[in-house]
Amino acid sequence: MSQTPVLAANAHLPRLPERKDWGIGVVGAGFIVRDCHLVAYADAGFPVVGITSRTRSTAEEVARLRGVPRVFDSVEEMLDGPEVGIVDLAVPPQDQPEMIRRVVAHPRKPRGILAQKPLAMTIEEARDLVALCESAGIVLQVNQNMRYDHSVRALKALIDGGALGDPVLATIDMRAIPHWMPWAEGLRSLSTFIMSIHHLDTMRYWLGNPSRVLASTRPDPRTKFPHSDGINLYILEYDHGARGCGWDDVWTGPAREGGGAEIGIRWRFEGTRGTAIGTIGWPGWPDRMPSTIDYSTVDDGQWHRPRWPEAWFPDAFAGPMAGLMIALETGTEPDISGRDNLGTIALCEAVLTAATEHRAVVPAV
Structure with a gap:
């Protein structure tokens, strides 16, 4: 009986750039910047040279807390000096397209932009932003940080290495209650472009672009403002035979209304030669809760359970920035480029259309 090769010790970790001194200028000072971006960048040795936010006092508070040396009144002021090589955008999705346009319009353009997901709230606007950055010579990376969750990355290594055989079925089952930010009210989509986008992009990372999408959505009884998804x-559905599915349940039963709570995110991957199951630690935030993976193959029939100390929040947030820096130092396409991310935006659009029109939809990039 042959021995199943174990995952490499660093299979769950991102590749880091050799050059790290690009100079990051951050736009936004919310909790995701304060507790994820800046913490992960400091741990990875990525220098943040300045920060700006709509409210200067908030930017000053975050700068003091995280040791950011300068606070700017605007993104234009931040770009006036020579220090900023990368602009890290962490603004609400309805504000991001205009912010990208302001960065591109500045006489002193950065080498790269790390944009939050969703890149835009429609595929049409996402296409325009990608073309705009390409014409300006700015490398655009999208912060789809679940690709750098450690269990997601470990599974990708198993898939690419052939340990699990051909993909048959991949599932993500989320039973978790997000804290919707105030800016979420009034958007054309709630869960699809804010929460499901993580899982849809992960399916693309694992399986590629699907051929067809079927979907059903309904409002969440707990969320009071109007929304459909x-x-x-x-x-x-994939023409090569694989299937992927996601249940993104932000209700989870009356867990906040007096009922018992059973909260978590679980995933499962079945191939022709093996099975992997895992958990995503994000619902445990603000506690550091590492994700997990267990896998078994026909080679030895045993379950392998590697574990690590790193967690999606905040550690995985170094990954997309690392991918952008590697692209800049090597002159290659970043791993989550704006052009690649059009496939994820198209998938979000397909979910909304399939649910609204009650039919299978072909994603249109």
């Missing part, structure tokens, strides 16, 4: 159910 609170709870999302979707199936991804």
Whole structure:
């Protein structure tokens, strides 16, 4: 009986750039910057040279807390000096397209932009932003940071190495209650473009672009402002035979109304030669809760359970920035480029259309 090769010790970790001194200028000072971006960048040795936010006092508070040397009144002021090589955008999705346009319009353009997901709230605007950055010679990376969750990355290594055989079925089952930010109210989509986008992009990372999408959505009883896509159910069909599906349940039963709580995110991957199951630690935030992976193959029939101390929040947030820096130092396409991310935006659009029109939809990049 042959021995199943174990995962490499660093399979769950991002590749880091050799050059790290690009100079990061951050736009935004919310909790995701304060507690994830800046913490992960400091741990990885990525220098943040300045920060700006709509409210200067908030930017000053975050700068003091995280040791950012300068606070600017605007992104234009931040770009006036020579220090900033990368602009890290962490603003609400309805504000991001205009912010990208302001960065591109500045006489002193950065080498790269790390944009938050969703890149835009429509595929049409996302296409325009990608073309705009390409014409300006700015490398655009999208912060789809779940690709750098450690269990997601470990599974990708198993898939690429052939340990699990051909993909048959991949599932993500989320039963977790997000804290919707105030800016989420009034958007054309709630869960699809804010929460499900993580899982849809992960399916693309694992399986590639699907051929067809079926979906059903309904409002979340707990979320009081008007919305249509609170709870999302979707199936991804691939012409090569694989299927993917996600149950994104932000209700989880009356867990906040007096009922018992059973919160978590679980994933499962079945191939022709093996099975992997895992958990995503994000619902445990602000506690550091590492994700997990267990896998078994027909080679030895045993379950392998590697574990690590790193957690998605905050550690995985170094990954997309590392990918952008590697692209800049090597002159190559970044791993989550704006052009690649059009496939994820198209997938979000397909989920909304499939749920609204009750039919299978072909994603259109």
